[in-house]
Amino acid sequence: MILFDVTTSYTFRHWNAMGLLRVEHEAIRAFRDACGEGVTFVIYHAEQGCFFPVDDDEIDALIADRKWSVPAVDRAGAARNRLRSLARQVRFLAAVPRIRRMHRADGAAGGYLRQQALTAQLARLSLADYSALRRVLGWLCRLWPGLAPYLQRLDLINHRIHVGEVDARAAARFHPERAVDFARVAHYVSAGGFWSDDRYKAAWQARETHGCALHYLICDLVPVLWRHVTEPTTKETFPLALHWVLWGVDQVWTISRTTRDDLLGHIAENGYPQIAPDRVTPVYLGCDIETGPAAPEDEAAILARHDLAQGGFVLMVGTQEPRKNHDFAYRLWRELNRRRPGAVPPLVWAGQPGWSIGPLLEQVAGDTGLPHGAIRILSDVSDAELATLYRACRFTIYPSHYEGWGLPVVESLAHGKPCIASDAPSLIEAGQGACDHIPTIDGEGWIARVVALLDDDTAYRAACARARGVEGRRWQDFRTALIADFRRFPDRRMGAVA
Numbered sequence: 001m002i003l004f005d006v007t008t009s010y011t012f013r014h015w016n017a018m019g020l021l022r023v024e025h026e027a028i029r030a031f032r033d034a035c036g037e038g039v040t041f042v043i044y045h046a047e048q049g050c051f052f053p054v055d056d057d058e059i060d061a062l063i064a065d066r067k068w069s070v071p072a073v074d075r076a077g078a079a080r081n082r083l084r085s086l087a088r089q090v091r092f093l094a095a096v097p098r099i100r101r102m103h104r105a106d107g108a109a110g111g112y113l114r115q116q117a118l119t120a121q122l123a124r125l126s127l128a129d130y131s132a133l134r135r136v137l138g139w140l141c142r143l144w145p146g147l148a149p150y151l152q153r154l155d156l157i158n159h160r161i162h163v164g165e166v167d168a169r170a171a172a173r174f175h176p177e178r179a180v181d182f183a184r185v186a187h188y189v190s191a192g193g194f195w196s197d198d199r200y201k202a203a204w205q206a207r208e209t210h211g212c213a214l215h216y217l218i219c220d221l222v223p224v225l226w227r228h229v230t231e232p233t234t235k236e237t238f239p240l241a242l243h244w245v246l247w248g249v250d251q252v253w254t255i256s257r258t259t260r261d262d263l264l265g266h267i268a269e270n271g272y273p274q275i276a277p278d279r280v281t282p283v284y285l286g287c288d289i290e291t292g293p294a295a296p297e298d299e300a301a302i303l304a305r306h307d308l309a310q311g312g313f314v315l316m317v318g319t320q321e322p323r324k325n326h327d328f329a330y331r332l333w334r335e336l337n338r339r340r341p342g343a344v345p346p347l348v349w350a351g352q353p354g355w356s357i358g359p360l361l362e363q364v365a366g367d368t369g370l371p372h373g374a375i376r377i378l379s380d381v382s383d384a385e386l387a388t389l390y391r392a393c394r395f396t397i398y399p400s401h402y403e404g405w406g407l408p409v410v411e412s413l414a415h416g417k418p419c420i421a422s423d424a425p426s427l428i429e430a431g432q433g434a435c436d437h438i439p440t441i442d443g444e445g446w447i448a449r450v451v452a453l454l455d456d457d458t459a460y461r462a463a464c465a466r467a468r469g470v471e472g473r474r475w476q477d478f479r480t481a482l483i484a485d486f487r488r489f490p491d492r493r494m495g496a497v498a
Contacts, residue, residue, distance in 0.1 A: 008192025195241035220404025286475030321354030
């Protein structure tokens, strides 16, 4: 049996399939198409420390829509009067000791059953009911501080119900009797965020106990090599998870030669067991963005919505976070506007806000030295809008400090648009000789190249010709390469991979 871990897709099921989510979704499609019933898709449940199978209909929805809609638990509506609200609160308090009596079993399974029963009871309270009850319980915590951990647990469950994160199928999906038996597993495959809980430890223990082979897709080593620009939680959890992975991994896929070299260097430098070089393989991502013309009225509507003109803006795509170096882009555009007042097109930042970006966004918004609209921030861009932005921009910039690959560079070239990028090794690899790579320490070099692409038609046409000369990669190519490399791996227990 092949286990494919879809925990990341389940955890972030409300998000659009971009970045790591898109990679996992495409890997799911690859294994579903190639292995059929030979692959079982599973979710890891951290509290129970077990993996649980996912129904076929949910995987179907995930592949078809690239968005997994898990039904949320419905919360009770507001009570018609205070007396009814009070009665519901009393019933909830009476149910708590009953739940503890019914689910006395110790360990992860018992704790999970208690939590599920508590969640079902809490969903019978409206938000107003819980707010009133919370005030009383908060007062009681002052008298009996030992109640505080239980109240925190209630607050967490209440929040998850309120924002629709509680899976209505969870009681059946994660019932202890459905846990996967690793004695029947030959391969475990992870293509998502393996560091967000302790699933890497469960996989390692299964390998030690049952001898199954572990296969991981690793996008980058940012939290190890660039900790200072890594989200605070990830920079603590990723190195530990990678440590467990490297002590018991059988095959690794990376998304670039750069990441492969970084990983092999990290292994050698820190004394981890050597992995045969042919077991660490770059598998390049696709971009698959429609590069043909869109319906003129649709494209015009998208540009009008954001007050943009065809060929009249510069584009920067990526999550807004310190590693992507939006701060450099801001200072670059500020200096350009100082030197060329009224002659600099808008710079569009397209991407979701990430960690620690708030102060920079406030600085940009409050900068009186920057013309109004000089930097446009689009934080919720659909695939269709992004494709239009690529088609309509004059060129793109990508001054990122470090990447595992650099998909915005590839996407820009796929649309025939020049890209000015930093000289990070993976971006040079992604640019395939068709980009301008300038160190971000060379501010004057960036200014000179931006001005050339704005003012010099000969230079601009030459840059566009270089971009159009790059053959774009497809996600089908990624899926084919991934499965081909997986099939080259010898099954230690069964002789050959199915």
